[in-house]
Amino acid sequence: MLEIRNLHARIADTETEIIRGLNLTVKAGEVAAIMGPNGSGKSTLSYILAGREDYEVTEGDILFNGESILEMDVAERAASGIFLAFQYPVEIPGVATMQFLKVALNEQRKARGEDELSTPDFLRLVKSASADLQIDTAMLKRPVNVGFSGGEKKRAEILQMALLQPKLCVLDETDSGLDIDALKIVADGVNALRSPDRAMVVITHYQRLLEHIVPDTVHVLYKGQVVKSGGKDIALELEENGYADIIGAAA
Amino acid sequence: MNIQTKPPLTAGEQALSTHFDAVKQSLPGGDAALSQRSALFGALLSRGLPTRRVESWHYTDFRSLLRDVPQGAGLSQRAVEPLIAGATVLASGAQDGVVPAGVNVVDFQTRLSDGSLTLAARGDDDAVGHLNAAFAETGFAITIADGSKVETPIELQAVQDGGQAHLRHEVHVGANAGVTLVERHLNSGDAPALVSAVTNLKLEREANVTWVIVQGQGHADSHLGQINVSLGEDARLTLCIINAGGKLIRQEVHVVTAGEGADFKLRGVNLLGGDSHTDVTMTLGHDVPNTTSTEIIRNVVFDRARGVFQGQIRVAPQAQKTDARMASNTLLLSDDGEFSTKPELEIFADDVQCAHGATVADIAPVHLFYLMSRGIPEAVARRLLVQAFINEVVEDLDDETLTDALHGVIETWLEKHV
Ligand SMILES: Nc1ncnc2c1ncn2[C@@H]1O[C@H](COP(=O)(O)OP(=O)(O)O)[C@@H](O)[C@H]1O
Ligand SMILES: [Mg+2]
Numbered sequence: 001m002l003e004i005r006n007l008h009a010r011i012a013d014t015e016t017e018i019i020r021g022l023n024l025t026v027k028a029g030e031v032a033a034i035m036g037p038n039g040s041g042k043s044t045l046s047y048i049l050a051g052r053e054d055y056e057v058t059e060g061d062i063l064f065n066g067e068s069i070l071e072m073d074v075a076e077r078a079a080s081g082i083f084l085a086f087q088y089p090v091e092i093p094g095v096a097t098m099q100f101l102k103v104a105l106n107e108q109r110k111a112r113g114e115d116e117l118s119t120p121d122f123l124r125l126v127k128s129a130s131a132d133l134q135i136d137t138a139m140l141k142r143p144v145n146v147g148f149s150g151g152e153k154k155r156a157e158i159l160q161m162a163l164l165q166p167k168l169c170v171l172d173e174t175d176s177g178l179d180i181d182a183l184k185i186v187a188d189g190v191n192a193l194r195s196p197d198r199a200m201v202v203i204t205h206y207q208r209l210l211e212h213i214v215p216d217t218v219h220v221l222y223k224g225q226v227v228k229s230g231g232k233d234i235a236l237e238l239e240e241n242g243y244a245d246i247i248g249a250a251a
Numbered sequence: 252m253n254i255q256t257k258p259p260l261t262a263g264e265q266a267l268s269t270h271f272d273a274v275k276q277s278l279p280g281g282d283a284a285l286s287q288r289s290a291l292f293g294a295l296l297s298r299g300l301p302t303r304r305v306e307s308w309h310y311t312d313f314r315s316l317l318r319d320v321p322q323g324a325g326l327s328q329r330a331v332e333p334l335i336a337g338a339t340v341l342a343s344g345a346q347d348g349v350v351p352a353g354v355n356v357v358d359f360q361t362r363l364s365d366g367s368l369t370l371a372a373r374g375d376d377d378a379v380g381h382l383n384a385a386f387a388e389t390g391f392a393i394t395i396a397d398g399s400k401v402e403t404p405i406e407l408q409a410v411q412d413g414g415q416a417h418l419r420h421e422v423h424v425g426a427n428a429g430v431t432l433v434e435r436h437l438n439s440g441d442a443p444a445l446v447s448a449v450t451n452l453k454l455e456r457e458a459n460v461t462w463v464i465v466q467g468q469g470h471a472d473s474h475l476g477q478i479n480v481s482l483g484e485d486a487r488l489t490l491c492i493i494n495a496g497g498k499l500i501r502q503e504v505h506v507v508t509a510g511e512g513a514d515f516k517l518r519g520v521n522l523l524g525g526d527s528h529t530d531v532t533m534t535l536g537h538d539v540p541n542t543t544s545t546e547i548i549r550n551v552v553f554d555r556a557r558g559v560f561q562g563q564i565r566v567a568p569q570a571q572k573t574d575a576r577m578a579s580n581t582l583l584l585s586d587d588g589e590f591s592t593k594p595e596l597e598i599f600a601d602d603v604q605c606a607h608g609a610t611v612a613d614i615a616p617v618h619l620f621y622l623m624s625r626g627i628p629e630a631v632a633r634r635l636l637v638q639a640f641i642n643e644v645v646e647d648l649d650d651e652t653l654t655d656a657l658h659g660v661i662e663t664w665l666e667k668h669v
Contacts, residue, residue: 050624053616078626090621094639103635104625111626143639144621160625 353399413442
């Protein structure tokens with residue numbers, strides 16, 4: 001489903017290379033964990049997948065269902081089924097969350113040639129998805145992420161994911177800032193979306209999240225490259241020994 | 252010897268003069284009004300249209316900007332659907348809906364002919380008032396009886412088909428009365444127009460008024476608006492101005508608080524695009540103690556548009572405990588656009604709260620990225636963010652039907668520009 005080939009990317013402004021020859025393949029139905037120390041380029045990779053313009057791909061390619069997405073803009077990638085749950089969800093004053101959700105859902109439907117949802121259908125959808133994530137719908141009347149606690153922001157990201165039903169979910173540090181109860185709710189929300197025709201890339205630098213969202217594969221990112229790939233036992237290894245061994249071996 | 256030679260008339264001034272000669276005999280009010288008109292028009296021409304050397308026109312060189320002065324009568328004698336469904340529409344030669352109870356409406360022409368109205372300007376340098384008084388042809392004198400809470404909004408509608416249109420309204424709101432009035436300016440096609448509209452509005456004790464000006468002139472039109480307000484004791488006025496059209500716009504707001512406890516709110520949205528020039532100029536006199544005001548202006552600038560907000564607040568020596576707050580915020584979406592804000596606080600009392608602020612910003616790229624990352628196309632995302640920037644002003648109005656209607660005006664404008 002996702003194939004990243006020898007990807008090199010840099011910060012457009014400063015031309016500093018962050019991703020340095022990264023290879024990664026994630027199949028439909030697979031949950032791939034990406035782990036790595038702070039600053040290794042995990043968030044940068046997630047932004048590049050989403051199409052953020054601050055980064056420039058200088059070499060290599062990203063294929064989604066066999067087709068390069070490099071020429072697609074951010075909205076086109078989202079409409080084609082790529083979803084990024086942000087490490088730091090963005091606050092947007094003045095845009096009501098409900099309106100945002102409705103516009104997003106309907107624009108994606110339009111892009112796929114489907115009819116727009118009626119307001120009652122939309123409300124029903126939001127209500128049930130919110131209940132699953134224990135989100136108080138009063139929160140959705142507020143502007144997007146404004147005044148949300150850290151945990152509420154993360155839950156709101158998963159709510160968006162549940163509503164938009166993407167094909168490729170990229171979750172960037174979804175566990176950060178969550179207490180154990182909130183973590184369970186969020187993990188349940190993510191697990192509910194696991195399906196044979198959906199792939200997930202779960203970025204974290206702790207093993208904690210992976211106890212709740214059990215990955216099929218684990219990839220260690222260091223200095224913009226995948227330096228080690230394997231099964232979920234890698235995560236346990238990292239938990240015990242830290243990154244030093246793997247990084248040392250790769251250097 | 253010191254002989255002042257008058258500069259020759261500009262093409263605009265010449266065209267105004269030609270138009271005045273052509274129409275003056277047919278304007279309402281008879282000989283008495285005609286002599287007032289001639290004196291006012293003569294005074295305007297001998298001064299010349301204002302240039303940027305006139306302080307209150309510093310950012311709008313009207314004399315050089317007024318190039319197209321179309322001839323011929325412009326008001327279409329029909330009414331279109333009101334902005335707020337169910338409102339009573341008063342238009343030149345047309346009416347839609349019944350005049351609500353407690354409201355008395357007389358034609359401006361009638362009041363002028365029976366001598367109960369005189370044509371006058373605010374002062375020697377009031378170019379808008381001079382021009383409007385010289386040409387004023389239609390309008391309404393409206394009285395709201397003491398204690399009448401008028402539920403049906405009243406729309407003063409001016410649909411023009413190109414050419415000239417000059418309206419003058421006198422509105423008197425009695426003690427404890429309440430009403431919503433919409434002053435709406437529209438063009439029906441592409442023919443250029445010159446429109447002026449002057450309103451004198453007086454609120455008696457504890458009157459509560461929402462006055463909305465929706466200016467939706469065409470891309471070749473010049474529009475001169477002026478509203479002169481006097482607020483009695485504990486009277487409250489919310490004035491909401493939406494500029495969403497026109498080529499050369501000057502909207503003046505002149506307010507005095509005449510009674511203690513009066514409150515004035517100005518809420519402005521300037522949607523500016525193309526090569527337009529839009530100037531909103533306010534003077535506000537806090538003349539008595541214990542009065543309050545807030546002015547919030549949100550400007551969105553596209554293309555090569557230029558905008559101006561001048562806000563002058565005077566606090567008289569006796570006006571202790573005045574609370575006045577003014578903000579002008581601009582979303583500058585084009586490198587070729589421009590918005591100038593000139594706050595002017597003249598405070599002669601010592602126990603007052605006065606503040607003003609001005610900001611200029613662009614759409615934050617991270618906001619755009621976040622919205623687009625959910626599949627919202629760039630143009631739609633930009634519209635959402637522009638609306639977010641101005642929504643607060645409109646939602647402040649506390650009247651859902653009105654808010655929805657104004658959202659509609661804004662949405663329609665944005666769809667054409669983003
Ligand atoms: N827009 C940017 N401007 C400057 N530096 C950046 C930018 N984006 C990423 N970086 C740098 O790139 C490196 C990788 O960052 P990031 O992808 O956030 O790492 P991680 O998510 O793995 O902690 C860091 O050194 C970070 O400071
Ligand atoms: Mg990160």
